[in-house]
Amino acid sequence: MYLYGAQITSWKPANTPEVIFLSSKAIFTEGKAIRGGIPICFPWFRAKSDDAHAPAHGFARTKTWTLDSIDQNAGAITVTMSTQSDPDTQRLWPHDFRAVLRATFGAELNLKFTVTNTGGTPFRFEEALHTYHTVGDIHKARIHGLDGVTYLDNTHSNRENKQSGEVAISGPTDSAYMNSQSAFDLLDPALNRRIHIAKQNSNTTVIWNPWIEAAHAMSDFGDDEWQQMLCAEAANIMSNAVDLAPAKSHTLTATISIAPL
């Protein structure tokens, strides 16, 4: 886990391969997002709607956070990091906030991302725990638990669709499942495992795989790495964005656990 972006890049419980994917080409340079791990997207997702020059996915992932505490409890380690508004963030987003990530590494990986409005006016924000999962073979992987959910397909200008059955990845995939709080499973026959993702206060689930062309176009991503990763993100984006009144807080929680298939 890095202070840079409060970004987790590895979680490997006993007796199972690494759960979190990190690109072999990831760049660790100020101002550049780390390719892989669990980037925190905040306070907007993808491009900023009113400023095409603003950094994609907000500024939280390219900020250096503060380490608040490390606690050990019942065989698990909880790391708490925080960041807040400053003149740089104000230039991009004129609001006062404090953000805290509380990450508990144990038999499960539990993430609590809390945003507090420390200013005097309400604000609206988007957020995502943009988790890159390691998969054994993307062609065989499936997402179970989104059947019947409406999603916006970002590979086709956010065209609306309805999920039927399990999600299979058979090409470039960038889907936002809206108004969905339900838990879901990433089924991975190649590694004989099920990654279970439960979430609270998250109304969007984003599923992303760049596939071949986009993989080639990313200099910080290996040309063939699209076959070994899948992003499954607990989020609140677009019509699920969060409105926060002054002095109020919002906590998005995601809990990742592993089981045999």
Ligand code: TA6
């Ligand atoms: O979560 C999916 C997504 O929003 C895609 O649209 C794609 O752009 C991906 O994130 C990666 O974004 P990045 O800014 O890290 O290259």
